Amino acid sequence: MGIVKTTSRYGMILGLVALICTAISSGIFFLTKDKIDETMAAQQRERLLEVIPHDYFDNPLVESAVIPKSENLAGIQKVYFAKKGQNITAYAYETTAPDGYSGDIRLLVGLTPKGEILGVRVIEHHETPGLGDKIELRISNWILSFNHKSINETNLNDWAVKKDGGKFDQFSGATITPRAIVNQVKRSALLMLNHQTELQQLALP
Known part of the structure; x- marks a missing residue:
């Protein structure tokens, strides 16, 4: 029983860590998404200006x-x-x-x-x-x-x-x-x- 409880506890800890990491990654994505989109749009504007003055x-x-x-x-x-x-x-x-x-x-x-x-x-x-x-x-x-x-x-x-x-x-x-x-x-x-x-x-x- 002790082994089962320990395994279960480790499973819960790993699940919690995974959940926290997912939340952090999602937060970073949403915080940086607008900046990334702006950078990509700026790069595309520069490229378009090379073919249309x-x-x-x-x-x-x-x-x-x-x-x-x-x-x-x-x-x-x-x-x-x-x-x-x-x-x-x-x-x-x-x-x-x-x-x-x-x-x-x-x-x-x-x-x-x-x-x-x-x-x-x-x-x-x-x-x-x-x-x-x-x-x-x-x-x-x-x-x-x-x-x-x-x-x-x-x-x-x-x-x-x-x-x-x-x-x-x-x-x-x-x-x-x-x-x-x-x-x-x-x-x-x-x-x-x-x-x-x-x-x-x-x-x-």
Whole structure:
């Protein structure tokens, strides 16, 4: 009986300790949640400003995010709407190039309704260090080659790496990575431009 009582007592103590630890963890979470959310929002604002200059909008850009559900916009994971007054001046959208050398390459693209690319940034990738990672701005300026390039039905042949007859540089020894990004920016931009009526509906309050 003594052993049973001792075991039971230890069980109660362990249960109480677990309960206290859970309560402390929950308290810390609730105390820090707002701060974490604020930090993440600030980081996202900085990232968005890399593809849409501040003079393009006067609305809260981060809060404008919409996740498209329509099959027409399949391949667009999230859209942010830059507005001046009630007019859409630019889109920032997340999309994924599925054919990188080492898998998916997640992108953030800034695009005007008239088809001008304002900027492109790589959000996530697994490309080879020293070769494919030149898509990162901290390593190379290559990603800036998209800035202020226009895309329309008359210049689609330009939207390829030079090895494929286009106007975008490839990397020495690593053509697959830049090709994947150029092709996805091209595909996704055309998708956005061809479904602007639907995007305008998504942007309504």
